[in-house]
Amino acid sequence: xxxxxxxxxxxxxxxxxxxxxxxxxxxxxxxxxxxxxxxxxxxxxxxxxxxxxxxxxxxxxxxxxxxxxxxxxxxxxxxxxxxxxxxxxxxxxxxxxxxxxxxxxxxxxxxxxxxxxxxxxxxxxxxxxxxxxxxxxxxxxxxxxxxxxxxxxxxxxxxxxxxxxxxxxxxxxxxxxxxxxxxxxxxxxxxxxxxxxx
Amino acid sequence: xxxxxxxxxxxxxxxxxxxxxxxxxxxxxxxxxxxxxxxxxxxxxxxxxxxxxxxxxxxxxxxxxxxxxxxxxxxxxxxxxxxxxxxxxxxxxxxxxxxxxxxxxxxxxxxxxxxxxxxxxxxxxxxxxxxxxxxxxxxxxxxxxxxxxxxxxxxxxxxxxxxxxxxxxxxxxxxxxxxxxxxxxxxxxxxxxxxxxxxxxxxxxxxxxxxxxxxxxxxxxxxxxxxxxxxxxxxxxxxxxxxxxxxxxxxxxxxxxxxxxxxxxxxxxxxxxxxxxxxxxxxxxxxxxxxxxxxxxxxxxxxxxxxxxxxxxxxxxxxxxxxxxxxxxxxxxxxxxxxxxxxxxxxxxxxxxxxxxxxxxxxxxxxxxxxxxxxxxxxxxxxxxxxxxxxxxxxxxxxxxxxxxxxxxxxxxxxxxxxxxxxxxxxxxxxxxxxxxxxxxxxxxxxxxxxxxxxxxxxxxxxxx
Numbered sequence: 222x223x224x225x226x227x228x229x230x231x232x233x234x235x236x237x238x239x240x241x242x243x244x245x246x247x248x249x250x251x252x253x254x255x256x257x258x259x260x261x262x263x264x265x266x267x268x269x270x271x272x273x274x275x276x277x278x279x280x281x282x283x284x285x286x287x288x289x290x291x292x293x294x295x296x297x298x299x300x301x302x303x304x305x306x307x308x309x310x311x312x313x314x315x316x317x318x319x320x321x322x323x324x325x326x327x328x329x330x331x332x333x334x335x336x337x338x339x340x341x342x343x344x345x346x347x348x349x350x351x352x353x354x355x356x357x358x359x360x361x362x363x364x365x366x367x368x369x370x371x372x373x374x375x376x377x378x379x380x381x382x383x384x385x386x387x388x389x390x391x392x393x394x395x396x397x398x399x400x401x402x403x404x405x406x407x408x409x410x411x412x413x414x415x416x417x418x419x
Numbered sequence: 420x421x422x423x424x425x426x427x428x429x430x431x432x433x434x435x436x437x438x439x440x441x442x443x444x445x446x447x448x449x450x451x452x453x454x455x456x457x458x459x460x461x462x463x464x465x466x467x468x469x470x471x472x473x474x475x476x477x478x479x480x481x482x483x484x485x486x487x488x489x490x491x492x493x494x495x496x497x498x499x500x501x502x503x504x505x506x507x508x509x510x511x512x513x514x515x516x517x518x519x520x521x522x523x524x525x526x527x528x529x530x531x532x533x534x535x536x537x538x539x540x541x542x543x544x545x546x547x548x549x550x551x552x553x554x555x556x557x558x559x560x561x562x563x564x565x566x567x568x569x570x571x572x573x574x575x576x577x578x579x580x581x582x583x584x585x586x587x588x589x590x591x592x593x594x595x596x597x598x599x600x601x602x603x604x605x606x607x608x609x610x611x612x613x614x615x616x617x618x619x620x621x622x623x624x625x626x627x628x629x630x631x632x633x634x635x636x637x638x639x640x641x642x643x644x645x646x647x648x649x650x651x652x653x654x655x656x657x658x659x660x661x662x663x664x665x666x667x668x669x670x671x672x673x674x675x676x677x678x679x680x681x682x683x684x685x686x687x688x689x690x691x692x693x694x695x696x697x698x699x700x701x702x703x704x705x706x707x708x709x710x711x712x713x714x715x716x717x718x719x720x721x722x723x724x725x726x727x728x729x730x731x732x733x734x735x736x737x738x739x740x741x742x743x744x745x746x747x748x749x750x751x752x753x754x755x756x757x758x759x760x761x762x763x764x765x766x767x768x769x770x771x772x773x774x775x776x777x778x779x780x781x782x783x784x785x786x787x788x789x790x791x792x793x794x795x796x797x798x799x800x801x802x803x804x805x806x807x808x809x810x811x812x813x814x815x816x817x818x819x820x821x822x823x824x825x826x827x828x829x830x831x832x833x834x835x836x837x838x839x840x841x842x843x844x845x846x847x848x849x850x851x852x853x854x855x856x857x858x859x860x861x862x863x864x865x866x867x868x869x870x871x872x873x874x875x876x877x878x879x880x881x882x883x884x
Contacts, residue, residue, distance in 0.1 A: 237735060238735065238736050238739060239733060239736040240612055240613070240712045240714075240736060242712065242848075242850045244829075244848070244850040244851070244852060244853050245850065245851060245852070248852055248856075249829045249830060249831045249853075250830070250831065252454050252455075252482075252831065253454075253483065253497035253498060253500075253501055253831070254457075254497075255457035255458065255461070255500065255501060255504050256457075256458060256461065257458050257461075257565075267851065267852050267856055267857075272856070273856060297736070298613065299612060299613035299616070299646070302612055302613065302616075302646060302712070303548065303643075303848060303850060304547075304548050304829075304848075305455070305546060305547055305548040305550075305562035305563060305564055306454075306455065306564070307455070307458075307546075307564035307565040307566060308565075310564070325613055325616065326616075327613070327616060327646055328582075328616055328617065328646065328648055329548060329561075329562055329563070329564060329643075332563075332564060332567065332579075333564035333565075333566065336564060336566035336567065337566070387439060387440045387441065387580065388439040388440060389437050389439060389440025389441060389578075390440065390441075399566075400566070400567075400570055400577075400578045401462075401466075401566070401569060401570045401573060401574075403578065404443065404570055404573065404574040404576050404578065405468075405573060405574060407434070407435070407443060407574070407576070408471075408574065410434060410435060410443075411434055411443075411445070411471075411574055411575065411576055414434045414445060415445075415575075418431075418445065
């Protein structure tokens with residue numbers, strides 16, 4: 222992986238349904254691959270297409286609405302609940318999103334997103350509503366996500382909110398470091414730990 | 420200030436804590452299966468790494484396997500490739516595999532405990548969110564993504580921040596016909612599908628203490644359905660008795676030593692939790708879900724919420740959910756016709772679940788309008804069921820006893836519920852499409868599912884016992 226992120230300015234796609242679980246993000250029948258690639262085409266498969274048929278896109282679904290585009294997915298609370306499948310994060314990233322904004326993230330999804338350089342941005346319920354309102358009113362609304370300075374801003378209104386991220390993860394994302402690199406460098410310490418632990 | 424059960428285990432496993440960041444947590448046991456591991460092994464190969472501690476990893480094939488004719492090659496090509504890939508990876512990296520045909524094969528969260536691999540005080544992970552099941556033994560056990568599977572394979576460690584702690588105390592006596600599945604469905608309905616996100620949950624109280632280990636596993640299993648990082652119960656004599664003499668349990672002198680250590684695993688009287696919740700067992704009736712997340716549960720005599728009972732902001736999600744389920748706001752759930760009954764999954768596929776169902780259906784016949792699948796959690800559960808004649812009871816009732824696997828819980832194999840059909844299921848998730856595209860899932864206990872199998876509709880099991 223190793224792809225760093227910092228400032229993302231983009232339009233957004235709004236998903237106003239709450240409790241979107243990872244089975245919706247990527248249905249189980251698409252988990253049979255043995256590589257990490259190509260999950261984007263099955264992102265929200267059953268919400269995007271009638272009977273899973275690519276020839277029959279469901280008109281009401283935001284990903285099928287040509288007015289909405291961009292690298293930022295804005296989703297209602299408790300996004301990514303359910304299964305631990307990292308395929309959900311792979312699918313969102315592979316589709317072309319770099320940021321997911323919500324007022325509440327499920328734990329495992331958040332970790333999976335971070336491990337794939339997909340930035341989860343946690344905002345207040347009020348700010349989320351503002352985002353939905355602005356993007357739905359004018360789909361060309363541009364959002365700015367700044368990881369270094371930890372804020373998200375609506376370009377047109379100037380409305381801005383800061384978000385939290387732990388400093389270790391922030392450094393990883395800004396520099397393109399993986400947890401596994403960190404852990405591999407710690408091997409001698411881990412071996413030492415095992416000796417006193419046993 | 421005293422320590423919680425969680426603190427005691429967590430502190431013992433921290434290799435290092437990064438200032439302002441996560442801790443490096445040492446993992447004792449790592450379970451893997453065919454669906455969430457292939458990309459992790461590929462990652463190791465790309466980096467030229469070995470598995471750091473192969474002896475601490477156990478593999479099985481469960482998510483993708485057929486539950487009929489397991490002796491034949493898997494028909495579905497992609498499923499077969501995944502199962503074969505697991506076999507190759509385990510051989511290459513020196514990992515013990517309980518694959519198809521092995522007497523220990525089964526759902527990963529069923530076999531860990533039944534083999535005595537799961538032991539109090541451990542940290543346990545698996546690329547599966549229902550890893551929380553193992554917390555019933557007083558472990559910190561949680562689901563991880565594939566990148567994390569790779570980290571644990573490579574270093575036996577993970578980087579996590581310590582969650583907040585919640586204690587849910589359930590006191591009192593359970594009503595007739597109410598079992599552990601009802602307790603957990605009740606709790607989730609109370610606090611919602613996100614009510615425990617960010618927390619590790621400890622279950623306590625007399626109603627929990629009185630449960631068997633298998634019943635406790637059902638509760639810890641569904642901790643993730645309210646967003647909890649993990650669920651756990653302090654180990655006690657019930658736990659020790661369950662583990663004793665299991666295949667991989669400590670033997671001889673090691674047993675006494677282990678139990679002495681395990682006896683220290685409880686939350687101290689003065690330990691402080693970030694959040695506490697108290698529930699009276701008497702208030703719980705048989706539960707069932709009506710919606711598309713496990714928090715949308717009601718008592719069997721209750722009704723689907725009317726629109727007026729739903730918060731304005733939540734209405735669009737609620738209405739979408741009911742539209743999917745083909746239910747009307749305000750309608751009673753009892754009497755609703757069902758088409759399928761699924762008894763299985765890592766939540767409810769253990770021998771006690773099968774015994775509970777068999778005791779209830781003995782001498783009864785299934786209704787003509789339902790198809791009933793019973794899928795044991797493991798080869799050992801299947802064997803035991805046959806030895807006890809439970810298979811015969813099911814056969815006489817018109818139930819089909821299949822072979823072990825995750826099956827219709829997530830419909831990755833061919834065990835799918837057809838579109839539009841209602842399935843009363845002992846599994847853990849009622850998400851849209853979970854049991855097959857457009858399938859409609861009603862989550863319930865094995866007893867409530869069995870009652871529906873006999874009557875062909877959602878039934879209050881208390882009227883039949």
